[in-house]
Amino acid sequence: MRKLFTIGILLSWAFSALAQNPQAWFPDNELTTVGAYYYPEHWNENQWERDLKKMADMGFEYTHFAEFAWAQLEPEEGKYDFAWLDRAVELAANNKLKVIMCTSTATPPVWLVRKYPEVLKTREDGTQMDHGSRQHASFSSELYRQYSMKMITELGKHYGKDSRIMGWQLDNEPASNVDFGEDAQTRFRAWLKAKYQTIDALNKAWGTNFWSGTYTDFNQIDIPQHSQWGMNLYQRLDHSRFCDFETANFLDEQAKVIRQYAGPKQWITTNYIPNYDARYIGASKELDFISYTRYMVYGEHPGIGPKGYRVGEYSRIAMANDYFRPLTPLYGVMELQPGQVNWGSINSQPLPGAVHLWLWHVFAGGSQFTCTYRFRAPIYGFEQYHAGIIGTDGVTPTSGGLEFEQFMKEMQLLRKNYSDNSVPADYRKRKTGLLYDPDNTVAINQNKQTSVWDTEAHVLKYYKALKGFGAPVDFIRDTMDFAKYPVIVVPAYQQMSLELISKLWNYANDGGNLVLSCRSGHQDGFGHLWEAPHAAPIWAMIGAEIEFYDLLRPYAPDTVKMDDRKFAWTSWGDILKPNTGTESWASYSDDFYAGESAVTFHQLGKGTVTYVGPDSNSGDLEQAVLTKLYNKLNIPVENYPEGIIVEYRDGFGIALNYSDKNVEMNLPEGTEILVGTTTLPTAGVLVWKLK
Secondary structure, X not given: OOOOOOOOOXXXXXXXXXXXXXXXXXXXXXXXXXXXXXXHHHOOHHHHHHHHHHHHHHOOOXXXXXXXXXXXXXXXXXXXXXXXXXXXXXXXXXXXXEEEEEOOOOOOOHHHHXXXXXXXXXXXXXXXXXXXXXXXXXOOOHHHHHHXXXXXXXXXXXXXXXXXXXXXXXXOOOOOOOOOOHHHHHXXXXXXXXXXXXXXXXXXXXXXXXXXXXXOOHHHOOOOOOOOXXXXXXXXXXHHHHHHHHHHHHHHHHHHHHHOOOOOOOEEEOEEOOOOOOXXXXXXXXXXXXXXXXXXXXXXXXXXXXXXXXXXOOHHHHXXXXXXXXXXXXXXXXXXXXXXXXXXXXXXXXXXXXXXXXXHHHHHOOOOEEEEOOOEOOOOOOOOOOOOOEOOOOOOEOHHHHHHHHHHXXXXXHHHHOOOOOOOHHHHHOOEEEEOOHHHHXXXXXXXXXXXXXXXXXHHHHHHHXXXXXXXXXXXXXXXXXXXOOEEEXXXXXXXXXXXXXXXXXHHHOOOEEEEEOOOOOEOOOOOEOOOOOOHXXXXXXXXEEEEEEOOOOOOOEEEEEOOEEEEEEEEEXXXXXXXXXXXXXXXXXXXXXXOEEEEEEEEOOEEEEEEOEEEOOOHHHHHHHHHHHHHOOOOOOOOOOOEEEXXXXXXXXXXXXXXXXXXXXXXXXXXXXXXXXXXOOOOEEEEEOO
């Protein structure tokens, strides 16, 4: 049996040493490049040339083939048909369109799942998924991996040296591989054995003495039943880690196969949905870089104002940019919504200009490319009513298609004005790291302690305040270099090893400015509470004791007082006892601990540590604390209204308006404006050239 995986499997966030210089793939002076998904297998072949010519005429520079085409590539076991795809690639090249070639592992052919039904995912209740959708096969299935690699080998042999292929996308929006089948069970046990080496080490890590949960052999361990009340939290946590590992490892296997045949100018990536509790994002070490997909209007996010749902929540693209960029040598967006979708809860029309806004927002964060799903709107299948660049008649551009065309024309203007990669000095000075680990989020979310706690919403309170400052933000890992960030914010970082606490201490002691929020440092790196007073290992660092924490009822919120302002809170509050010399910036207003400290500020060596005890209801406390801190540190900040995003890249400034009001942007006199005007309407974009 093939080796299941490499020993030493914890996430490393390192990419392939084989990665080429990104300049070879995406030259700086091109700034960004734009493409569109096309499915030759969906349309009559006599329409392909018309469609690809239209794509090129609109300004697209590449297209995207074959991600769901396994049944067409291998219509029978071992019999491959590339002739139709060769014709499509040739037509694309004739129209000067490069091609992203995709592996089709999200959609296995029916002959495979009928011959080997064990490749299908098994649900917790023992039932299996069936043919006819996507992502229904298990990455843990040994047979599925074997058949996938056979198909990918043939695909790689056929197109690996083809200069018309710019790069490879593996799978499509891969998610955590949750499977209760026999192969998944076997691989889970092997994963645990590789991680812990001995059953005694596992018992200690999982705390199995509790409730007589002790194991004597790895073969006794089953995948935990997620619906069964009271299952060992650490077993569940490790199972979710394993599920994420299976996804990352499956992509690595694919990349190794492609790498055997790919030319040096072909890159390898995959496209993730930005789920911030997903450990597999960035964990596949054989990829050259990663990309994400983003849909903004589908009924879930109200945005700002009564019609904000047509523009979308402004942090969704911003946070995805800032989350992906530090994890990868470069990043792109593989799917950007071109108009209405069909799969949301309410599939509204985007506001005119919104698609154009999203394109510029993706670019503003540093993306090297943007692709849209899809060029032609489908007329059959599950995604009927999903907009494309071209409508259902196959010839007429949609409103979103015209906004893509507008963006691509504007990008040609920027290319002519490109000179360097400069950004303003004040922008650099407020660069902030936000320490974040998806494993920590998963651990908190499976043991919240209060129904009103929301980990991502808590992180967003700090993140949105920073974006309102006009700060460039990087979501960073504990393995990264802290020294380049004047300020690091650490929101709700519950699991902290002594090594991480030491690294944070040294960062502040050497001159960095650290901000920690509630729920930080309560547990060690294994997720166990300290055998010490509550959160005791971080007391010296924050200059205060955490006496206890409180959780309020939703109908009985309380307040915190800071600088003559009151801030409501409900979900979590750490009650602080400052040491001598530590400043108390805020105090609890009511209840039996009225007057006790809620926010502390502590000088540590050459730097500072601020601790924010409560999770405020609206984020206003978090914003007030950060404002006070940055002012104290003499870090210049802006005060942009909610929904205004301003970023700089490649010698250009970009301002974006997700709010429901016109906003007047103040630019230095004589600034050369390339796109838009200083009066920024809703969904408006302003681009200017730095002097």
